[in-house]
Amino acid sequence: MTDSKYVIIGAGISGLYTAWSLIDKGTGPSDIKVVAEFLPGDQSTLYTSPWAGGNFSLITSTDERSMKFDKFTYTNLHRIQELLGGPECGLDMLPSTEMFEQELDHAKLDSISQYLKEYRPMTKEEMPEGVVSGVKFLTWNFNCPLFLANFQKHLAAIGVTFERSKIDHISSVFSPSVDAVFNCTGIGAASLGGVKDENVFPTRGQVVVVRAPHIRENRFRWRPDSDTYVIPRPFSDGSIVMGGFFQEGNWSGNTYGYETEDILKRGLELYPEIGKRNELKIIREAAGLRPSRKGGVRIEVEHFDQVNGKDRYIVHNYGASGYGYQSGLGMANEATDMYFEAAK
Numbered sequence: 001m002t003d004s005k006y007v008i009i010g011a012g013i014s015g016l017y018t019a020w021s022l023i024d025k026g027t028g029p030s031d032i033k034v035v036a037e038f039l040p041g042d043q044s045t046l047y048t049s050p051w052a053g054g055n056f057s058l059i060t061s062t063d064e065r066s067m068k069f070d071k072f073t074y075t076n077l078h079r080i081q082e083l084l085g086g087p088e089c090g091l092d093m094l095p096s097t098e099m100f101e102q103e104l105d106h107a108k109l110d111s112i113s114q115y116l117k118e119y120r121p122m123t124k125e126e127m128p129e130g131v132v133s134g135v136k137f138l139t140w141n142f143n144c145p146l147f148l149a150n151f152q153k154h155l156a157a158i159g160v161t162f163e164r165s166k167i168d169h170i171s172s173v174f175s176p177s178v179d180a181v182f183n184c185t186g187i188g189a190a191s192l193g194g195v196k197d198e199n200v201f202p203t204r205g206q207v208v209v210v211r212a213p214h215i216r217e218n219r220f221r222w223r224p225d226s227d228t229y230v231i232p233r234p235f236s237d238g239s240i241v242m243g244g245f246f247q248e249g250n251w252s253g254n255t256y257g258y259e260t261e262d263i264l265k266r267g268l269e270l271y272p273e274i275g276k277r278n279e280l281k282i283i284r285e286a287a288g289l290r291p292s293r294k295g296g297v298r299i300e301v302e303h304f305d306q307v308n309g310k311d312r313y314i315v316h317n318y319g320a321s322g323y324g325y326q327s328g329l330g331m332a333n334e335a336t337d338m339y340f341e342a343a344k
């Protein structure tokens, strides 16, 4: 089905970051084909990337590997922003405040304090009641649908091929020219033949997009039982994304009025400057399924076969749950490093 050297299954943020990473390490763009059932511009519960808030936050785990992925992504995103023509591509930096009702992990604070721009812990006086720790920094904000579209446009312009196709079994994309297949299928890894990862599960999130051009700062309140966030969408005519929910095992892409009201109630308590409930202009309500995985992300090289003395590989890169934008570049970097090491 292809004469490319590398096939990437998936055109979400993981697939696009993986294409960039291959090119960054010297692969000719015309050697890459991205094959996906859903492409930028599409909407489906099986295509998570357009639904993200999305920004860089302290959502990720405190293990070394996750912290490494975050750091790589945060410190390299400017390169993609430049390639795509600057902040107008849908990727900009804005201030962020994150507040917690428990003490933050020291290893995590040590790590982020070394690279986050304008980082500082909140003072006691700045913290509202119930908050015991908090940080302020400059973060990356994505206008996810716009960014995906511009990222694809750039990759296509330099020679990457995009093809719309639903793959039933991963072996079917191994035409004779293919050296490796990168599996960036997100929640699709649960059903893709040859993979069918039983550890993959959805974590549903509903969000409300509201018009509030005067809000130019991210704000988070992390609670043990509910997380509330407000994320401005860069280059969107003033939209903010309000959330959220983290419902494990819920496959529903439906939206619910009572969840919208709950998000707005919590969001306006957190950020009263947004406005009064009865004056809000709601642009849309949406629900997406974060591609979660028991045991965390799967970045792994699997030997597929040998053709004419040449080993061919499947490289898995999925399971980014609620952090595909903020960790995904580091994940892609590890996936491509592991592949080139295996293929030496």
Ligand SMILES: Cc1cc2nc3c(=O)[nH]c(=O)nc-3n(C[C@H](O)[C@H](O)[C@H](O)COP(=O)(O)OP(=O)(O)OC[C@H]3O[C@@H](n4cnc5c(N)ncnc54)[C@H](O)[C@@H]3O)c2cc1C
Binding pocket: 009, 010, 011, 012, 013, 014, 015, 035, 036, 037, 038, 039, 046, 047, 048, 049, 050, 051, 052, 053, 054, 055, 056, 165, 166, 167, 168, 184, 185, 186, 187, 188, 189, 191, 192, 204, 205, 206, 207, 243, 244, 287, 288, 289, 290, 291, 318, 319, 320, 321, 322, 323, 324, 325, 326, 327
């Ligand atoms: C409400 C919400 C808020 C979020 N906020 C943030 C945030 O602020 N920051 C952040 O970093 N992350 C956030 N996320 C998480 C982020 O959206 C995901 O981690 C990310 O989108 C996952 O990207 P992906 O490319 O792995 O998967 P997807 O975007 O789902 O892409 C999967 C791709 O694989 C293709 N595919 C799958 N199976 C097949 C098959 N069999 N054949 C062909 N193609 C196939 C699909 O068509 C698609 O192109 C949020 C998610 C939600 C739902």
